[in-house]
Amino acid sequence: MSEIIATLKKDYIYNLMVKGKRQDGRGFKDFRDIKLETGLISKAEGSAKVTLGDTQVLVGVKLQTGTPFPDSQDEGVIITNLELNPIASPEFEPGPPREDAIEMARVVDRGIRESGAIDIKKLCITVGESVWIVFIDVHILNDDGNLIDASCLAAIAALMTTIVPNEQHGIGPNVPLAMKEIPVGVTLAKIGSKLMVDPSLDEEAVCETKLTVVSGSDGAVAGMQKMGSAPFTEAEVLEAIDMGCEKAAELRELYLEALVKRE
Amino acid sequence: MSDKPEKLITDDGLRLDGRHADEIRPMKIEIGVLSRADGSCYLEWGRNKILVGVFGPREAHPRRSQRADTAVIRYKYNMASFSVEDRARPGPSRRSIEISKVSREAFEPVIMAELFPKTAIDIFVEVLQADAGTRTAAINASSIALADAGIPMKGLVTSCAFGKVDGQIVLDLNKEEDNYGEADFPVAMTQDGEITLLQMDGNLTPEEIKKGFELVKKGCKEILEIQQAVLKKKFETPVEEPEEEVPEETAETEIEVVEAEPSLEYAPEAVAVEEVIEEAEELEEELSEETTEACAVDEEAPECEKLEELIKEAEAEVVEGEAIEEVIEAEIEEEAEEEAFEDEADFEAAFEASFEEVSEPEEIEELEPEETVSEEAEFEPEIEEFAEEEARFEEEPELEEEAGIEEESQLEEEAGIEEEPQFEEEAQLEEEAGIEEAVSEETLESEPEIESEAESSEEAPAEEEPEEESKGPWKVVKDPSESGSRGENDE
Numbered sequence: 210m211s212e213i214i215a216t217l218k219k220d221y222i223y224n225l226m227v228k229g230k231r232q233d234g235r236g237f238k239d240f241r242d243i244k245l246e247t248g249l250i251s252k253a254e255g256s257a258k259v260t261l262g263d264t265q266v267l268v269g270v271k272l273q274t275g276t277p278f279p280d281s282q283d284e285g286v287i288i289t290n291l292e293l294n295p296i297a298s299p300e301f302e303p304g305p306p307r308e309d310a311i312e313m314a315r316v317v318d319r320g321i322r323e324s325g326a327i328d329i330k331k332l333c334i335t336v337g338e339s340v341w342i343v344f345i346d347v348h349i350l351n352d353d354g355n356l357i358d359a360s361c362l363a364a365i366a367a368l369m370t371t372i373v374p375n376e377q378h379g380i381g382p383n384v385p386l387a388m389k390e391i392p393v394g395v396t397l398a399k400i401g402s403k404l405m406v407d408p409s410l411d412e413e414a415v416c417e418t419k420l421t422v423v424s425g426s427d428g429a430v431a432g433m434q435k436m437g438s439a440p441f442t443e444a445e446v447l448e449a450i451d452m453g454c455e456k457a458a459e460l461r462e463l464y465l466e467a468l469v470k471r472e
Numbered sequence: 473m474s475d476k477p478e479k480l481i482t483d484d485g486l487r488l489d490g491r492h493a494d495e496i497r498p499m500k501i502e503i504g505v506l507s508r509a510d511g512s513c514y515l516e517w518g519r520n521k522i523l524v525g526v527f528g529p530r531e532a533h534p535r536r537s538q539r540a541d542t543a544v545i546r547y548k549y550n551m552a553s554f555s556v557e558d559r560a561r562p563g564p565s566r567r568s569i570e571i572s573k574v575s576r577e578a579f580e581p582v583i584m585a586e587l588f589p590k591t592a593i594d595i596f597v598e599v600l601q602a603d604a605g606t607r608t609a610a611i612n613a614s615s616i617a618l619a620d621a622g623i624p625m626k627g628l629v630t631s632c633a634f635g636k637v638d639g640q641i642v643l644d645l646n647k648e649e650d651n652y653g654e655a656d657f658p659v660a661m662t663q664d665g666e667i668t669l670l671q672m673d674g675n676l677t678p679e680e681i682k683k684g685f686e687l688v689k690k691g692c693k694e695i696l697e698i699q700q701a702v703l704k705k706k707f708e709t710p711v712e713e714p715e716e717e718v719p720e721e722t723a724e725t726e727i728e729v730v731e732a733e734p735s736l737e738y739a740p741e742a743v744a745v746e747e748v749i750e751e752a753e754e755l756e757e758e759l760s761e762e763t764t765e766a767c768a769v770d771e772e773a774p775e776c777e778k779l780e781e782l783i784k785e786a787e788a789e790v791v792e793g794e795a796i797e798e799v800i801e802a803e804i805e806e807e808a809e810e811e812a813f814e815d816e817a818d819f820e821a822a823f824e825a826s827f828e829e830v831s832e833p834e835e836i837e838e839l840e841p842e843e844t845v846s847e848e849a850e851f852e853p854e855i856e857e858f859a860e861e862e863a864r865f866e867e868e869p870e871l872e873e874e875a876g877i878e879e880e881s882q883l884e885e886e887a888g889i890e891e892e893p894q895f896e897e898e899a900q901l902e903e904e905a906g907i908e909e910a911v912s913e914e915t916l917e918s919e920p921e922i923e924s925e926a927e928s929s930e931e932a933p934a935e936e937e938p939e940e941e942s943k944g945p946w947k948v949v950k951d952p953s954e955s956g957s958r959g960e961n962d963e
Contacts, residue, residue, distance in 0.1 A: 279558075308573045311566045323655075323673040418577075420670065430681065433657075433672035438580035440666035443685055450678050 214414040222415045226400045232412070233262075237405040238452065245362065245464045247370045255371025255386065259363040262409060263353035265297075268345065268363040270371045270386075274334060274378060275342040285332020285340045289318035291347040291360060298352040309436075316394070316434045317347060317360050320423030324392035324431035326365060331387040332373075334380060341373060343386075354410035357421050361394030362460065369468045391465050392431050393457035394423040397449045399441065404449055406456050420446065422453030426461060430454070476652045480637045487637070488648055489518075496632065496644040496691050501613070501702045503620050511621025515613035518646055519603035521555075524613040525596045526621040532592035543585035544592045547576035549610055551599040571607045578611055578631070578660040578669035584624040593623060604650035608633050611660050611669065612695055619703055628699055629668060631660035632691035634684040641680055643687045657681070659688045663696065 222232055235241070241262030250256035255270035277284060291314035293301045306314070321327065332341035345368070347360045371386040398408035398416035408416055418437030424430050430450060435441065441449070481487055491497070497518030506512035509525035516522075532538040549572045553562045564572075575597075583593065595618065597610040611631035618625060635645040636655040650656055655674025661667050676684070 308569050312570045312573055315566060315570050319673045323675065325675075425675070429675050429677050430672065431675055433670060435574070435667070435670035436577070438577050440581045440662060440668045441670065442666055443689075446667060446670060447678070447682060447685075450681060454678065 214411060218411060219415050222411060223401060226403050226405075229403075231405065233409065235407075237403060238456065240358075240407040240456070240460070241409070243362070243460070243464060245366055247366055247468065253367075254374060255367040255369075257363045257366035257370065259359045259366070261353075261355060261359040261362075261407070263351060264355060264359050265350040266356065266359040266363045267348045267350055268360070268367040269348070270367045271344040271346070272371070272373060272386075273342050273344065274339050277333070277337065277340040281329075282337040283333045283340075284329040285327070286342040287318065287322055287327060287329070287345065288342060289314050289321070289345040289347070289364070291317065291349070293349050293352075296351075297349040301349075301352070312434070312436065313357050313360060314347065316357060316421055316423070316432060317364050318345070319432040319434075320361055320392040320394055321345070321364060321368070324390045324423065324425040326388060326390045326392050326425075327368060328387035328389050334378075343368075343371075352410065354413045355396055355407050358394050358396050358407060361392070361423060362464065365391055365393065366465060366468060369465065388469075390425045390431075391461050391469075392423050392425050393460050393465070394421055394432075395453040395456045395460070396421045397452060399437075399439065399445065402445075404445060404452060406452065420449045420453075422450055422457070424454045424457045426458075428454055428458070477648060480649055480652060481640055481642075487642065487646075489646055493640060493642040494687050494690060496694060497646065499612075499695065499698055501616055501698060503616055503702055503706045509617075509621070511617045511619065511623070513613045513617040513620060515609055515616070517605065517609040517612070518644075519601060520599070520606055520609045521601040522606065522609045522613045523598045523600055524610065524617040525598075526594065526614070526617040526623065527596070528593040528621070529588035529591035529623070530594070532590065537592070538590045541586065541589055543583075543588040543590075545576055545580060545583055545585055545595070546592055547572050547579065547595045547597070547614070549575060549597045549599070549607065551602060551606070555599050555602045571610075574669055574671060575607060575611055575614070575660075578629055579614065579618070581666065581668050582625045582627055582629055582662055583618065584626065587624055593618075604645050604647045605633050605658070607631070608644075608658050608660070612699065616699055616702060620706070627663035628696060629660050629662060630692040630696045630699065631658065631669060632688050632695060633658040634687045634691070636674060636676060636680060641683045641687060643691045655680075657684055657688075659685075659692070661689075661692050665689065 225231060229237070231237070233241070241264075242260075244260040245257065246260075247255075247257045249258055249267070250269050253269035254272045256268060258265065258267045275286065277286065291306070291310050293307065293310045295301045295303050327343065332343065334340055345364050347364060349356055349360075368386055369388055369391070372383050373386055374383055375381045376383050395406055396408065396419050397404045397406055398412055398419045400412065400416045405412070408419065413419070416437065417439030418435060418441060420441065421432075421434045421436065422430060423432040430453075433450075477488065481493075486492065489497070500516040502514040504512055505514045505523070506525050509527060511526035513524045514522070515524070529543050532544055537544055549568050550564070551560050551568060553560045576595075579595070585593065595614050597614060599606045599610065608631035611629055615629045619628065632644055634641060634643050634657050635649060635653045636642070637645065637649045637653040639654070642649065642653075645653055645656060653674070655672065655676045657672045657674070657676065658669065659667060660669035672681075
């Protein structure tokens with residue numbers, strides 16, 4: 210995402226940071242307004258749309274049966290894909306996914322996979338022969354920064370509302386997808402020496418580097434990824450982990466736990 | 473795939489391969505293994521086998537990928553299809569694309585790309601055999617290959633992973649631990665501990681991450697020492713002159729330390745590396761003192777004045793062994809041949825000019841003390857024996873080039889040749905009057921040193937020593953503008 214930004218604006222954002230302020234008046238630990246909608250796409254087994262400021266991300270979950278991997282015969286398969294749709298930004302072009310799209314998809318995937326969010330053992334239909342394959346397709350509809358957090362949130366929300374279509378395949382009644390954990394990703398942008406959550410598009414263009422921290426409800430970190438060309442110090446990383454876990458807990462409580470109760 | 477072993481850490485706290493929790497796997501590095509690449513490195517780390525080639529700075533294709541203000545750095549991580557148990561599909565996978573991206577970003581803070589606008593620096597990584605931790609191994613190897621290519625960097629990048637196995641935080645996971653462990657946390661850092669790559673998957677509490685960082689810092693420090701030893705070996709070892717005891721000795725010991733297949737007891741080896749480095753430095757110190765004395769003696773003999781100048785000149789250029797005699801000889805006896813050399817010298821001067829910034833200064837500093845002692849000691853008695861040396865002189869340049877020596881040694885060699893003719897003309901005319909000026913007219917960077925040595929032969933070596941020690945072997949660190957002390961902090 211190499212958005213071009215005026216030097217003037219860059220300086221403005223940087224100078225604001227020095228004063229402890231942000232362009233849109235948020236504090237360093239404040240997310241933009243988040244709106245979470247689920248069940249928008251009835252053809253999909255699960256879906257969710259997250260609006261984060263002006264960033265819009267739609268996630269659809271599809272389930273299909275298939276053969277398991279030889280090294281995990283009794284486990285379902287998770288496949289995550291992320292599409293930087295050309296309608297989302299003048300910077301995006303049609304064609305095969307760019308490396309940043311691949312990276313984001315893999316970070317979202319890692320958060321879900323490593324936190325054990327999905328109980329993949331319960332996705333096994335016949336050991337070694339047939340399992341459910343969960344396709345998580347992330348569509349970026351409008352890019353106004355921090356696609357990763359929006360994608361993580363939308364993906365987990367979509368999974369939490371996913372129904373396994375057993376009836377369709379004659380293997381019993383439909384059941385909700387078995388979930389064990391609710392991972393939430395929080396991205397911290399480093400501008401100057403300060404860390405701030407939920408960078409907007411302009412802030413992303415200004416920031417030198419970002420760190421995404423995906424954490425589970427037990428406060429343990431399930432995945433991390435540094436993105437960008439500048440280095441972090443160890444202290445910054447540890448601070449980012451603390452901030453990330455703290456914000457993740459807030460988001461989980463505000464937006465996702467309601468989904469659990471609804472089930 | 474085998475089934476999960478019952479325990480990944482035995483009751484006595486050792487891991488399946490016999491390592492302690494804070495031990496890295498044995499690492500072996502070879503530098504300059506590919507003749508066509510500008511820089512290359514072969515690295516074995518445990519059962520990982522990684523080959524890296526660096527090209528550039530070179531023209532960036534396609535042109536729209538060029539950047540007007542800086543070089544583009546391109547990092548391509550590729551796994552050979554036979555590198556893993558089940559054949560990998562050739563070509564880029566999503567995994568390799570991601571690794572390429574984060575690894576490139578790991579090098580962006582240290583490579584001084586702004587020095588080479590509109591060019592590309594290509595780093596190609598081939599994983600020949602994979603056994604967990606390939607991205608960290610590839611980064612360690614790339615670091616060496618970049619240094620080998622003479623790409624200016626602010627320091628070396630070192631990478632190591634930690635993880636959680638059986639609930640315990642351990643350093644540098646092997647395949648079993650990676651497959652059945654609970655977390656993997658690769659980190660790359662600069663010499664001053666800034667983190668340039670950070671990824672993580674698994675399940676770790678913030679406390680465990682803190683603990684892991686301590687381990688990783690230790691691991692990276694050990695790896696940095698290995699990297700430095702390898703670079704030191706390459707850029708300090710004279711390529712010929714088996715009769716010169718001192719450099720050979722150091723070189724051999726280093727080879728042993730670096731290349732010997734290390735046993736499972738790893739830590740002692742790192743210590744050994746350190747010791748060898750220290751020894752080498754001490755040796756150099758002693759030698760440079762001797763040099764000083766020798767110089768002083770020379771200066772007193774008036775009829776040797778001219779020769780002495782030549783010696784110093786040769787020193788500055790780090791001409792090996794007989795090179796000094798060559799110079800003298802050439803001047804005294806071989807005017808006819810010089811013409812031929814002059815042509816060569818022009819070409820080489822141009823060639824050299826492109827490398828001067830990058831490679832000259834350290835070479836001079838590092839090689840000088842060792843070389844000069846034997847030369848000068850031998851020199852006076854041997855003045856009359858030129859006839860013998862002549863033969864060697866003529867052979868040498870060819871020999872060395874054939875031997876596939878690094879650019880540096882070629883350059884040095886050529887530098888010697890280059891200056892001969894110029895020097896001869898001027899020196900013979902101005903022998904007494906203006907030798908120093910004549911020398912300074914020559915454009916080599918080594919000039920200041922020559923003069924300073926001539927004027928105050930005691931000071932010059934004294935000044936050089938500390939630089940040599942602190943800046944160490946990785947020439948890239950100290951070369952260009954920012955140079956300097958970054959390398960020191962970490963140690």
